[in-house]
Amino acid sequence: MPVDIRTVERSELPAWQAALEVGFHKSSLAPEHVEPFSEDFAKEVEWTRIQGAHDGGRFVATFRSFATRLTVPGGEVAAGAITNATVSPTHRRRGLLSQMMARDLATAAERGEPVAILIASEWPIYGRYGFGPASDIVTYEIDALSAAFAHGGDGETRLVEPAELAGAAAAIYDAHRRSTPGAIDRSERWWERRVGIDVLRRKPPGTQRCVLALDERGAPAGLLVYHVDENWDDWRPRAKLHVRDLFGTTPAAEARLWRFACEVDLVATVSAEERSVDEPLPWLLRDARAVRQRLKTDFLWARLLDVPAALAARRYLREGELVLEVRDAAGFAAGRFALRGGPDGAQCAPTDAAADVALDVGALSAAYLGGRSLVTLGAAGWAEELRPGGLARADALLRWSVDPWCATMF
Ligand SMILES: CC(C)(COP(=O)(O)OP(=O)(O)OC[C@H]1O[C@@H](n2cnc3c(N)ncnc32)[C@H](O)[C@@H]1OP(=O)(O)O)[C@@H](O)C(=O)NCCC(=O)NCCS
Incomplete structure (x- = not known):
């Protein structure tokens, strides 16, 4: 029997998720978590945009897209964001991805979305479908012990509970989104998941902390989410602080948060992954060699449809x-x-x-x-x-x- 590619019903979501776990080598959820996770996941599924390939009573491929705004130079466009593309090892290289992609792009074009976007797990997959690598990311590694700030911003910083950060995040992130080509929407739910209020699948690290930078009126102007890996080798404090999110409504608020991260006691290194290629960060320092760019790589791929x-x-x-x-x-x-x-x-x-x-x-x-x-x-x-x-x-x-x-x- 030929493999059946079709949209997926709500009742099939757990089985579809099981195929997704196989494709991305994720651990299976505990049985008691499967239905609560599906219920939660169902809230973000657009039911005309979720596909699965079915064979022998199980899903052997997954594919989904969702509508988002994509910031472009000086404006924004409606974009279809493609995600969850997997094909089980039993059915690879038989054209299943190609068929699901063709269906999704055709319906996106009919819907009038001028652009499709995705993040490629591997470079060679998506060029054949008309995608090109449109933006990069880099990892910054800062020698926190020698980083002296010439422009470190000012104003107060405050440690807050995750819920408070999630509440303030939408407005702060939106300022970043509107000014940065390549940025997409982040919902309040997205933030709740990021900071660990919603922890069905991925718990944040236990050392995660949330910080707000306040403007002169005491209103939130920037946010920082970080966690720290301790290190006491040789009985010397050499912890590594990982910046997960750092955004400000002004450059000064962002500068203040970079300085905050570098001044946390017992920390020798600050690492920030998936950041912009052209952060002001090095220019804030008296000695820009205290920060190194590592791992520059492609991230967002785009595909013009119109x-x-x-x-x-x-x-x-x-x-x-x-x-x-x-x-x-x-x-x-x-x-x-x-x-x-x-x-x-x-x-x-x-x-x-x-x-x-x-x-x-x-x-x-x-x-x-x-x-x-x-x-x-x-x-x-x-x-x-x-x-x-x-x-x-x-x-x-x-x-x-x-x-x-x-x-x-x-
Ligand atoms: C990537 C993936 C979905 C491809 O699915 P697939 O059904 O095997 O792909 P198709 O059979 O439709 O492949 C179409 C073409 O792309 C090529 N191709 C597919 N995946 C490729 C890869 N990872 N690297 C290089 N070429 C690839 C195929 O060889 C085929 O080429 P051809 O037309 O010249 O014969 C599947 O390999 C997979 O699930 N990988 C693991 C999860 C993953 O990385 N998903 C992508 C998330 S962004």
Whole structure:
């Protein structure tokens, strides 16, 4: 019997989750936790956007997407965020992912979502479906014992209970989201789960602490969630503080929280993972070599489904015009498009005019959030110059002043 790919019913969620656990090598939930977890998970499932492949009485593949806002340079677009894509080891490399992806992208395009996004477990999987790596993350490691702050912000900091941080988080995070291409929504529930109020599956580390930075009126202006791994080797305090979340409504509030993290007693190293490539952090220090960037890697992948809508939704640093020839084997984004954009708005429409640059949809999607150099992509064969200076003009138009960063794993 052929494998049956279809949407999943609420009653099937526990069985679907069991397949997800197999795919991602997660421990199975204790039997008494299965139904409570499903009940909770069901609240975030969009039932037309959850797929499963069924064979021999069990799910052998999982796939889901959900609607979110994606910040783009100078604006935002509706995006379909793809997640929970797995195929069981018994059914791998038979085209199940390809079929589920094709269904999801087709319905996203029908729904009018100009962009699909995901976080790739492995680089080689998603290029074939038109995705390109649109933003990176880095790990920062700070030598806390030698980090002296030239610009450490001021104002009070307060240790708070997780519930208080979760309550303040939406407004603080939203300031970050609106100004950072690549950022997506985080609901209040998301924050409750992050700080451990909702602990069905993943408990936060026991040493997790929540901190708010307050502005001069005493209102929350920044948040820090961290935990500490103790280390007493050689009877010397050398603990490592892990920054899980650090956001401020102002640069000064963020600076204050970086300083807070570096000044916690008994801590020798502060480590912050999945952060922006271009944090102000090193520039806050008297000696920027006290902080090192480690592990720079791709994180958010994007896939344009509607080129005119996607390119018109963002802003451009300077007025400019560009004609792009976009190749897309799946058809959604294929065509030749004239883009005219600037700081106040943009238009993009199909055209017959001669193109400046030709590229696959994956390359355009990689550059969409403003963090890639078309010149570099061109040098690597990801884009082709059709008119002299075309790549440099495309580069100048598509780049943005804030590096894209998605701080949210999904
Ligand atoms: C990634 C995964 C979902 C792929 O599922 P699948 O059903 O085997 O994929 P398909 O059969 O549809 O593959 C389509 C093509 O992609 C290729 N491909 C799929 N996964 C790949 C991988 N991990 N690395 C390289 N190529 C891959 C296949 O070889 C095939 O190529 P072809 O068309 O040239 O033959 C599956 O391997 C899996 O569950 N991995 C573990 C969980 C995971 O990492 N999920 C992704 C989360 S982002």
